[in-house]
Amino acid sequence: xxxxxxxxxxxxxxxxxxxxxxxxxxxxxxxxxxxxxxxxxxxxxxxxxxxxxxxxxxxxxxxxxxxxxxxxxxxxxxxxxxxxxxxxxxxxxxxxxxxxxxxxxxxxxxxxxxxxxxxxxxxxxxxxxxxxxxxxxxxxxxxxxxxxxxxxxxxxxxxxxxxxxxxxxxxxxxxxxxxxxxxxxxx
Amino acid sequence: xxxxxxxxxxxxxxxxxxxxxxxxxxxxxxxxxxxxxxxxxxxxxxxxxxxxxxxxxxxxxxxxxxxxxxxxxxxxxxxxxxxxxxxxxxxxxxxxxxxxxxxxxxxxxxxxxxxxxxxxxxxxxxxxxxxxxxxxxxxxxxxxxxxxxxxxxxxxxxxxxxxxxxxxxxxxxxxxxxxxxxxxxxxxxxxxxxxxxxxxxxxxxxxxxxxxxxxxxxxxxxxxxxxxxxxxxxxxxxxxxxxxxxxxxxxxxxxxxxxxxxxxxxxxxxxxx
Numbered sequence: 001x002x003x004x005x006x007x008x009x010x011x012x013x014x015x016x017x018x019x020x021x022x023x024x025x026x027x028x029x030x031x032x033x034x035x036x037x038x039x040x041x042x043x044x045x046x047x048x049x050x051x052x053x054x055x056x057x058x059x060x061x062x063x064x065x066x067x068x069x070x071x072x073x074x075x076x077x078x079x080x081x082x083x084x085x086x087x088x089x090x091x092x093x094x095x096x097x098x099x100x101x102x103x104x105x106x107x108x109x110x111x112x113x114x115x116x117x118x119x120x121x122x123x124x125x126x127x128x129x130x131x132x133x134x135x136x137x138x139x140x141x142x143x144x145x146x147x148x149x150x151x152x153x154x155x156x157x158x159x160x161x162x163x164x165x166x167x168x169x170x171x172x173x174x175x176x177x178x179x180x181x182x183x184x185x186x187x
Numbered sequence: 188x189x190x191x192x193x194x195x196x197x198x199x200x201x202x203x204x205x206x207x208x209x210x211x212x213x214x215x216x217x218x219x220x221x222x223x224x225x226x227x228x229x230x231x232x233x234x235x236x237x238x239x240x241x242x243x244x245x246x247x248x249x250x251x252x253x254x255x256x257x258x259x260x261x262x263x264x265x266x267x268x269x270x271x272x273x274x275x276x277x278x279x280x281x282x283x284x285x286x287x288x289x290x291x292x293x294x295x296x297x298x299x300x301x302x303x304x305x306x307x308x309x310x311x312x313x314x315x316x317x318x319x320x321x322x323x324x325x326x327x328x329x330x331x332x333x334x335x336x337x338x339x340x341x342x343x344x345x346x347x348x349x350x351x352x353x354x355x356x357x358x359x360x361x362x363x364x365x366x367x368x369x370x371x372x373x374x375x376x377x378x379x380x381x382x383x384x385x386x387x388x389x390x391x392x393x394x395x396x397x398x399x400x401x402x403x404x405x406x407x408x409x410x411x412x413x414x415x416x417x418x419x420x421x422x423x424x425x426x427x428x429x430x431x432x433x434x435x436x437x438x439x440x441x442x443x444x445x446x447x448x449x450x451x452x453x454x455x456x457x458x459x460x
Contacts, residue, residue, distance in 0.1 A: 057436040058405050059412075071434055074405075077218040080194070086434050087219045088402040089259045105218055108191050132191075 001062075001078075001110045002027055002176065005099030005129065007034040007121025009149025013169060014119065018051070018067070020173045027179070028062055032070040032102045034095045034121070044069050056084040070097035077105035093125040103129025112137030115179060117172060118164075119143045121153030127160040139179075140164040141172060192221045196236045200224065203240055208250055210324075211387050214411035223257035230256065259406065260328045262296040263341065265303045266401065267433050268351030270453040274304075275353050278428055278455065279311045282396050288317040289395045291422065293386060294403035295321040298332030298379075299345075303352075304399070305375045306361055310354070314378060320393065322384035329381045335371040337362070342369050386415050391422045398423060402432035409439060416442035425460035 006014055010033060031053070035043060044053045054060075055071045062068070062082050070076035075087040075097050092098035099118065103126060106114045116133040118126040120143055134140040142158055144166040145151035157164050167175060192200075197220065201212045212220060224239075231253075233239050242249050265271050282288045288308070292301045301321040308314040323329050337345075346358040362369040384392070386403070398419050404412050419429055420442065429446065431454040437443035446456040 055434075057434050057438070058432075059409060059436065059439040074434055075219075077222070079216065079218050083439075085216045085218045086405050087222070087259075088405060088432065089219070089223070089261055101222070104222075108218075108221075136191075 001030065001106055001114045002117065002179070003030045003032065003103055003106045003114065003133075004117045004119065005032045005103065005121075005126045006119035007095075007099075007123055007125065007150070007153055009120035009122075010143075012149075013143065016169055017172060017176075020169075021176060026065060028064055029067045030070070030076070030102065030106065031067065032076065032097050032099045034097070034099075034123070034125070035072050056086075058084065058086045060084050070102060072097075075101040077101065078109040080109060093123050095123065095125050099126035100129040104132045107132040107136040107138060110136075110138065114138035115141065115176075117141045117143075118154055118157050120148035120150045122150040123153055124156040126153055127157040130157045130164050131161040134161055134163050139175075141175060142166050143172075144168045190225075190234070192224055192236060197221055197224070200236065200240060200243075203243060204250070207244065208247075208254075210254065210385075214387070214408050214414075215406050216408050219406055220257070223259075227253055227256045255325060255327045258325045258328075259402075260296040260325060261402075262299045263348070264299045264337070264345035265348035265352045265354075266300060267453070268348045270401075270430070270433065270455075271303060271307060271348075271352035273450050273453045273455060274430070275307055275311070277449065278397065279307065279313065281428075283311065283313055285396055286316065288313060288397075289393060290317060290319045291393070291395045291398045292319065292321040293384070293398060293400040293419075295323050295332060295381070296325070296328050297337075298328075298335065298381065299337065300399065300401065301332065301379055301381075302335065302361075302371045302375065303349075305371075305379060306349070306354070307352075309375060310356065314375070317378055319379045320395075321379055321381045323381075324383065324385050326383055329383060332381050335376060336365070336368040337371070339364060339367050339369050386418065387411065391418060393422065394424055395422055395427055396424050397428045397430070399430045401430060402435070404431060404435045413440050413442050416440055416445075420445055420458060423458040425458060427458050429456045429458065430454060431456070 051067055053067045053069045055069050077085045079085050103116050114133050116130050118130055130140040142154045142164045145155045147168045148154050205211045295301050308317050349358045362371050445459055449455040449457050
């Protein structure tokens, strides 16, 4: 499971990541971006240029080779039985969906089979989540603050967990491609 | 760093609460329930789950405080405005054909959606012959709902939602202000009854033409969702309507064959007769 979190300044990076990734990538991807509420959003279509992006409903099964996007106004979690669970509780760091909530849930459900990637943003959401993913044996990647439009979010994650690896976009793509190869090797 | 609660620890905690206080959380969705407990422990500055269980065993007030904290009471007026627009346009004209309209808001939290419904009915000229039964598990929320006081700072967003829902009146006519709060007009509340009902253990108590239960199913596992869907089926008039939250689905439930989908986007269903 690859979980990607982003906020202000992350959309271009996200689009580039999705554009550059090999289409056959053999894992599940889950994207959590901070979005406005109660405003119709085209985000799923914007990001769907190459592969369809699914906004999951509550209890929908998590499938491989799919890209999921956290819906507006809900936290997105994963149950042990491999289904999505949505949550309409208070925003965290003024955000719902919150990256921390999803990353923490991914850490619990996938342990070492999880990678968390945190992109540009102007809040501190995601730092605690990256920490949880790393503590559970997964990989924690942070966009190199020097390359981020807003460095608060990646910097907060690096400050909080020194084990997180800063990467630029090219390095991220390389990392994800390698990850895909090792996943294929495993299976 | 917050320590993850294991399934075993969660099970113990849930059994303790059930045994000691009669509330049964065993069929709640695990991931969000764990998260609520974790947040509560953080809030109560507790690090070990044993600390929490020990305290729960001997302190009723502490339990009540926790119950208030772990049940989700988040709501807003005209939540998902286009859902309310669909209600106005597609459902209310049908409800208008009944001599008395009975509506159940299950899991109403502090009542914001109930007041929104009352406004819709008032504008359709139906409030006088409507009875709205608004229930929740959480009695603290219900007491707040009865007072109908809403933080004034929220009203700007709610006015916007109201407009998007197709409202054309002056929204501020529906409340008076009192320092930091908006108070929903008493006339709008004349046919609303708030009381406690637990969807997990309580039974059918009336027959309705419309049941609204939005963003409540999210917290239940599939077993409990199915059970509550049966309760709703039995509580609906033949051809009565059921509204769920925008991301709640019947697709994964066996009960879905007993309902027709009226609006797949806005999650409005209708009981098959």
